[in-house]
Amino acid sequence: MDPPIDTLVGLLAHQARHSRDREFLRFEEGSWTFGEIADWTARLARRLVEEDGVRPGDRVAIMLPNEVRWPVAWLSILAAGAVAVPVNSSYRRADLEFVLRDSGARLVFTDAAHAPLVDEVRTANSDLADVRVIDVAAPGELTRFPVDAPAAEITGGTLANLQYTSGTTGFPKACMLTHDYWVRLGWVCAHAAGLGSDDVALTSQPFSYMDPQWNTALCLTIAAPLVVLPRFSASGFMADVRRHRATFCYVLGSMPTLLFKQSPDPQDRDNRLRIVLCSAIPAALHQQLEQRWGAPWREIFGMTESGVDLVSLPEDSADVGSGRLGRQVPTKQVRVVDPHGIDVAEGQSGELITSGLPMMLGYWNRPGDTAQVLRGGWLHTGDVAVREAGGYRLVGRLKDMVRRGGENIASAEVERALERDRVVVAAAVLGVPDELFGEEVKAFVQLAPGVEGCEETAQRIVDAARKELARFKVPRYVEFVDDFPRTPSERVSKPALRARAAERPGVTYDLQPARHGRGGPDLTGNHLDIRIDDDVAVLTLNRPDKLNALDMRTRLLLAQTIRRFGAGERVRGIVLTGAGRAFSAGEDLQQVPATYYEIRAAFATFHDITRAILETKVPVIAAVNGIAVGGASELTLCCDARIGSPAAEYFQPENHRGIIISNASSILLRRLVRNHAMRIILGSNRIGADEALRIGLLDEIVAPEALVDRAAAVVREWNSDPRISALHLGLLRPRPEDIEAAFAREDEAARLAWESGAFSEGVEGFWAAKNAAPPAPAPSK
Template sequence: MTRHAASTYGDREFLRFPDTSLTFAAADERSDRLAGALIDKGVRPGDRVAIMMDNVPGWPLSWLAILKAGAITVPVNVRYRAADLEHVLRDSGAVATVTTAEHAPHLPGTVHLLDALKNGTLRPTAPANPDDVANFQYTSGTTGFPKACMLTHDYWLRTARIAADQVRLRDDDVFMIAQAYSYMDPQWVTLLCLLGGIPLVVLPRFSASGFWASAREHGATLTYVLGTMPLLMHKQPPHPHDRDNRMRVVLCSGIQPDLHRTFEERWGTPWRELYGSTESGPDLVVPIDAEETVGTGAMGLAPPGKEVELAAETGEILVRGVPMMKGYWNHPEATAHAFRDGWYHTGDLGFRDSHGYIHHAGRIKDMVRRGGENISCAEVESVLARHPAVLSAALVPIPDELFGELPKAFLQLRPGHAATPETANSVIEHARERLARFKIPAYVEFVEEFPLTPSARVEKRHLLPPGRDQRAAPAIQVDKEQK
């Protein structure tokens, strides 16, 4: 694919980083040399090779190089340490890790510094079979150790094409991305830009205060955001140049319905849902011109190649078709469980409206079971985050002898607000006005910042370390009755 893009688009700009710009031809040539260097180091077809780098040009070039060498890429989050890092490298069976000097000291096993791989022997590379595995893409789950989704070359190309069709990709587009490259979104966006011959602007990291300034600076017309990113941008003070941008579509997973129209009016561009998962790629898309979906929470319709059904009127979202992972590496039982009855079980609940659009109705696993009641964490988090003192919120279940589980809220405050019992009670009073009694958190704890997955979702397992009493200080009990 890089070869075709290089011959088709040649000297057009492909990758734009803060201090580097590469054409399609240059990216092809540099990834060829990296592939040769890896082969010189003993990498063979089918080997797993990890990448652990920040958002630097070496990340996408190494990804392309590993695939050109016939090997399988294992993306590694640069924030991983000790247990997470050991798990991914051991579980994947990675023969080596390509990295940069700042991350090398943390890595066990064979390490190849990127700077030492620049002058490999150029070799012809055999074209990949579409069904060959390209990535062991570890899921950024909020609980438990991640599992590797085996994603094929065909998976990646189909994912890129679906997104390109959704945004009606144009020759003058510029795509901007701010997620970590170890997450899948920058990877399919890279392929989308290879398909369309357009520039990809890669920001070092997501900055809520700087995102739209970067969009103006780079003339971005397309972007993708998810998780906490939209709300964090919305909480920035309005700027006189908010609408001074070239953006023509913002793709987003999880647009807050009551803020959807506000987003569009503030930044002057359509925001459209793209729903899917690492396991299944894009499952639902909302077309650009579907203005009737704004503010409804509709996640869209299945793209060509996909079928999406519901297990009940309001039930689990089930998916089959292509793209789809080949399964979880080293987890045949989890694979069989995920693909029961020939459908991939997403773990998300949904319902279908009168227009056929599917809406999200919570996560099956991201729930608190308080007595006989099920509490959607996402619903409570959304309400808590609307309090003026709250920047971000996470709800987790903690054990309780009487109720089985109780909801505990972790809150990150906006600057200027104190982490006091008075603030905690103010947030809870705000929730009581908007939620059923049983959904009100029993405890509140303040955090300076949240541990986030690469997809900007709160990594809840790190909020509940083993052996710690979640009711003890610094937790604040705010629901004395617990009924």
Template sequence: MSETIPHLLRQAADRHGRREFLRFPGHLSLTFADADAAVDRLAGALAARGVRPGDRVAIMLDNVPGWPLTWLATLRAGGVAVPVNVRYRAADLRHVLRDSGAVATVTSAEHAPHVPGTVHLFDALDGDAPPPGVAVTPDDVANFQYTSGTTGFPKACLLTHDYWVRTARILAEAVRVRDDDVLMMAQAFSYMDPQWATLVCLVGGIPLVVLPRFSASGFWPAAREHGATLTYVLGTMPLLLHKQPPAPEDRANRMRLVLCSGIRPGLHREFEERWGAPWRELYGSTETGPDLLVPIDDTECVGTGAMGLPPPGKEVTLDEETGEILVRGVPMMKGYWNHPEATATAFRGGWYHTGDLGVRDARGQIAHAGRIKDMVRRGGENISCAEVESVLTQHPAVLQAALVPIPDELWGELPKAFLQLRPGHAADAATAMSVAEHARRRLARFKVPAYVEFVEGFSLTPSARIEKRHLLPPGRDQRAAPAIPVLPEESR
């Protein structure tokens, strides 16, 4: 396999021409040929504005057609894309732009005031300059893709054209793309998922429907409206969908496969029965692409938590019976930009160390068992944050939960829960005590949160996980109001 993303786009335009490629509800629809021509014009405009091969170009746009078109044009001009979350401000934004060395940022009038340095408004990127005749190779870096770590500033993964094309072909084969398929995505385009989805559609010649944002109440109506047959959900998305009131039209859709990551095993069969489609696990990371996939026909996986088998080119193992998940093979990032020590640590022993814990089931498949560092160390006891969060979200008042460690002189650390409530529930001491009692009936006493704090919502990582670093700003007393103590003093 020796392809690049610009080659994949040109090939799709030649093969599929007038077929629909990109559909942005409320904006426009583009055919493969339209997109290819638009990318040529944008690549010429970027080159005319000084973008040279190897230059980094930041993209800070909402889910609008300009996002994938700017991405593809940057690559056709020989540049390197730097996806930027539109919610970034001050520290986050400054870090990504400085660390990447981006020569310019393509954005909109709405976001431009927040962006330091050279700014190009997408709507003003016009002109008749031809696209530069740049020779791009599969080993060239296509993206500085910043990781979604829950602590500290993110690091840029160096992702090549080969990485992206391999990922797209692996996933296109896994979903068994058909001519009548419609792939729908609701994540922000700065995240990995809409980007690989774009390439899957180039490989398969099918349309990509891009929603403005994820909405639990609007997701399935949108799937019905657009005739979606394929989608991908992860992080908190499945649980938020499940918490929507059941409706008679739940099964009235064309969906034939939902790819997912980290769904709760106990709800797996219920998801399939409610919406009438198989849900199949996809496990991977920004650093490694797809690592494990459950085949569509593997009905024995339902409810087991099994994450499937490695695709061709990948090996996945555990460092012990219940241990860290290790990965090697292709696709794989080149490393972390400006972080040689972190790269060496991640790839020690020739394997990429994921930071995820896994356990093998009776069939020999790996199930996810939590994050190595997502723990609270209370005295001599280790508390899995994921385990406690799972219990907390089973309370009828709780929409989302995040458990974090806070320092304690006696115990070392204590668990504190941040809770987002469902509408109609009061953010008061009575609700906090009710949630704590709910946890106390289901967990060992040492796992029950010592403090509860209510929040309006959470900042999410690109993988739709709660970004916990924003919950613990330096200098704040995490025991003080609005925190509510929910355990007796002697137990805290």
């Protein structure tokens, strides 16, 4: 079903005929009816055409604060058949120069406060010298023009806005938005929220942002008034809701948290709100927000590019506190896909993509960016989501992740955990360089007024979040800030925050100070020996008393070392071996994980060794000197060849206990031994050197004393020309995307095994085998 009227100009004309005397816009300076706004915008549109020389398709900028002249300017530009270019009224010279130059706007609606900045830009840039400032004349100044809009040909497909995005990376891009986009956005939201002419909508965002504009389209759809506040004020917002008797409002970003952290008021539930739509309702506060203000709060998801995609309806009470975004709106299709565009299973994470209407035409003057985000008829949002319980839940942003020790950590997940603390107004998480883990998690935290920003406070906040986060996700560093740089859509600008932190660093509390000394990471006690044998790096796992069991620190160091030598700048190849009678016993059983989150942390470090090996530009040879148990057995699969001594033996006992510390064996083992893989995994048989050679798990067997030398010789034999070898390795090894898909399958199998009880039972079995009391299993997640 489509909206009956597909242009904003047509909607305004319709309401001027049928609801002429009904209130339409209410600002601090007064109130205007549909008829008054229709007449004002028609006369101003006439002036634009007849005196200002505006022609269909011309771009006209608007740089005004929240006052009635903003929507009047917007609607008059559209009535003239031109294209509106909203400009943030807080922009400075560089921002304004960019938008005017990029959009090609030659007229700017502005006021006395902003006109000097426009003049400064015109004077400093010869290509912008012909930009003219025009005013939004009052109705009494336009009586010489008729109240009939110009005879411009306007359809639903006519371009209405160049709407610039927040520009979190570099300069912003302009989304090309049509009349149909705005009409459909208002129409869909009105129906989803069940709004009608008896409602009163309220907004506090600057009008240059998306929200007041689609709120205007919504009120044009239902013939209801829109209240526009000068700005958002957490302390005064709900009082304004009561004063204006608002029944509907939209908030986003940090606004719900800021509102909730205001002191409770006996009048909190004394309001007429029927529904609040919001983007990013804090899951832990969701039910409390509803209870406090006595109205349903529901998620709505969309982007400037796509308008609206998902919404939780008023009756969807099961969504409360779940973090779910609701279901797709009737005019949209939504999917969650892997990097190849293939739909992932329910409960698995992937990129959220969407198609249907409303949708931008593309990015202005940026065909490459348009082609990148709009592929095969689907908009790729860059958001990571999971599909569950008939809805969708966001996990984070593809580009807003911290990569710690091989594990991808969604900043948003950590931020939500921190913001559940009542003393935290807002939090932002960034990855900071770390020599051992690659990146560490740092939290920037804004505290409620009166709370002391000290190490004790930092530790208490992090300890509270620790109950909800896997160990590897817990922030190591905390820095308290007074506020955050924000995008126009009220999200924290991570690039600006990172730049500010570098330029003006604050006090940072290191909550794990014992790990690092002044000289960098403390690697004493690691169990990896490193030597260069001629032009080959020999890495020896050296913990013979524990069968070279791999603890977390050694696994991280091993991956880091393989990457360092894997570039091929210092050595021709790598040999990986073990000391004593074992290649490695895999996971250190003295540190066996006792919760699924700890299992995931262990998986991540094994996975990262696989990634490190398969990313090298040089051959990696496993010299299997003895038993290779569990994760270590699988570690040899990643190598390009396996040369063993007669004592070489492969064994994966954990498979019979439901513990699969997998290193992508689902793809690597079948690559090597094909139909033997099934009996190796399901049978969990010990495989000696001769059997391993027969089925292809070993390439050759040599005497123990010749093992490492033979492996090094193979490296040199294979890598006579490093350039050719690197090309061949890339062809012969599994593709990175196939490995990542295998990781995802194995991690999902581990999760299901844990939730079934088989996994936790297997962990306890390991502890029992060591005559240790098993730890209490953690609840399923």
